[in-house]
Amino acid sequence: MFKYINKSIVAMAVVGGLMAAVMAAPVVKSTSPAATDGFEPNLKSTKKVVHPPYAMAKAEKDCSFCHTEKDGKSGALKMDTPELCNQCHEAKDTKKFVHGPVAAGACTACHNPHESDNMKLLRFPNINQLCTSCHMDKGDFLKNTKHIHPPVQDQCINCHDAHTENFKFQLKADGNKDLCLMCHVEKKEHLASVTHKHGALDRPKKCLECHNPHGSNTPKMLIKETSKDLCLSCHNDTLTQQGSKLVDMDKHLKDNPDHHGPILWGDCAACHNPHGSDNLRMLKKPFPESFYSSFDEKNYICFECHEPAKIMDANTTTATNFRNGSKNMHFVHVDKEKGRTCRACHDFHGTKEYPHHLRTKTTFGAINFPIRYIETPTGGSCAPACHARRHYDREKPIMNLK
Template identity: 45%
Template sequence: MNSSKKTKRYQSSTWIKLCPIVFIAGMFVLEACAAKDTAANVNIKAGQSCSTSDCHPKMGKDAYVHGPVATGDCSFCHKQENKDKHIFQPIKNVEALCYECHDKLDMGSVVHQPVADGNCTGCHSPHQSANQFQLKGDGPGLCYECHDKSIGGGKFVHGPVAADGCVVCHAPHSSDSPKMLMAEGNDICFSCHSDKQDEFAGKEFVHGPVSDGCIECHSPHSSDFQFSLSGESTQGVCFTCHEDKKDEIAQVTVKHGGLETDRGCMACHNPHVSSFPQQLDMAPMDLCLSCHDKEYKHADGVSVANMKILLDNNSNHHGPIADKDCSGCHNTHGSKDFRILRGYYPKKFYASYNPDNFKLCFMCHNDTLVKDAKTTTLTGFRNGDQNLHYVHVNKTPKGRTCRACHDAHATKNPKHITDTVPFGAYQMPVGFTKSNKGGTCLPGCHQEFTYDRDNKVKNR
């Protein structure tokens, strides 16, 4: 055979077979023979291809075909020890064989197990695939052959997982980061969530888990809760660290309304960073007024005033209000007392005197204010040395409560003296007029009464 007509390697899978010659009726006739491409007549060492209609007809038909298969060069990877047997072994171990063409990987400190085992074909098809990089499966489908599929089964699925992109976060071969992440710590999250990185910059108060790692609170794959939170609920995530608050809230009978919302703790606290202590979303007073800028009515019919209007319209603010600290009187999470107060405060106009009935006020004010019948120093509310706080409060059963004369938030009058006070369904006027040394009261509960600190007045 002329050498110029020899079959070129990779270009043809045909070859010549000699057929027996027989003599029939004085004629030489070639015996019919079918030149089928079978294992017995394929000489793979000569570079012939197995991708024939009789052997492997579908080979090379997928979207992504390995180079040697595409060129019909099976012998690039396989050897046939005996051409009479359909056994084709790799010419060397799989890892070494792949590195004949592919650059050897520069391994990180954490190596994917198939790579560590030298098993490239654990993930890649050596011949062809419908998937890019000749992967044996599409996206997570391949990963789930080994890894637990349930990690992506939550109601809220992380974007890369939903988009079948495990390799958005994980390196497929090796990494210098735990879990084969593409970057260390929060840097992997910031590669997508750059807005959060900008938000965190320069803030004075950083939530501990933000420093420790986003996955302290967020599930990186999926969750049954919004924002891919890793707890049983929004509060559940917080309570994994703040167990003291969990116990505190479990014991209260009156919860702060913010805790009852879908946002839970995040109604007041920023879960990432803040410019204010306790990770508050804004300055404490501003935070309270962001909700209490309207009137509320509870299910029991009790109204909570529009605090913003009350404070704007009344210049004499109670000490905690002046200090912009609502938590001076209110427990921000909950309480055993109504209106989440830090101590007991009678709801009504009258109450028998008992120090326990004035716990809230006595947190700041000295209880001797209502214990001593006579004084010249304890209070300015006196007629000569007659202690008028004692006169009003220290009685049984009809001692006046603090709310009988004072508003706990703000008033136009000095000493937090209110213009009116609820008495049953009525707003009873206090009728207070200040003087240089005392003042005059003309409430609905008694006739006009005048007091003077220096010169005791005899009232009728």
């Protein structure tokens, strides 16, 4: 932190000793500022932080280490900053990216070279006031933005170096991801361990594809108004995954305007973990992979919001409307050794033709067949490829012929 300017001084460990040695050489009493032009040490200073060379100059009534007489005035600087400062301090522009005012040598834009009530001789009592005194747009942002990232609210230098750093914007690590993971250690572990990773994190801006590092008006500092808008900004074209196409969700939702509850709220993250997960399609909870699956309540994310009784009570007059009299048709279809998973009949994103998020067509192996659902006031019927048309009626149970 401290640069010794002269090898003979290196031996001196005590700052005072160093100061004396450094300052002894250039002192020429005759250039000491005269009292007449206001260039006079204020011996009564009560500032909390006094720059040692200034304290020494005051004590010795000699300011000539930094000042000199020029054109008849004694207040001129003996040399420009940063050279003046670099006599005693390590240069502040040594890394790959240098902050504008540091590159311009404007050390005193931020530091008072004499004394100050603020730490590090700063011109403002806190860092964010200092930074936003020039970066006024960021000051407005802090005032007008609903969700400010806590470390930004705290102090800008949690992430930026005031002088120089090896990463763009003088960040302490690569701002797209590494910086985030320095603090969000739990995310680092999560990303490393999950089996279903999200392709979004392989895009160039990584975390910043979705988050604003300073804050935003959306909870979790998202760059779009809802997680849905965010997801659809990428899932609007046919994204491919290891050669096979992912559903174009933007188009799917436009073509199927009866959207499932969480999507109506704009919350795709109600079911998907945008950072990846150990479940099919990065779901927050499991969901069976195939058309048939032996039923286990634990395998259905649906029960985060829907009552399991809807599926599991063999007989009911309340838990579901999908019943023939009191015989639960959900139970009949789903709750078995070789049960049909919800996807056989429902689409979890959006549907069009039928109510209750029943899909128009279902996929079974290589075929895609219509379910031909007909709703009645007290029940309904369908005629998929699985069987001939069969009916259910909640009030007058129907005997379907095999």
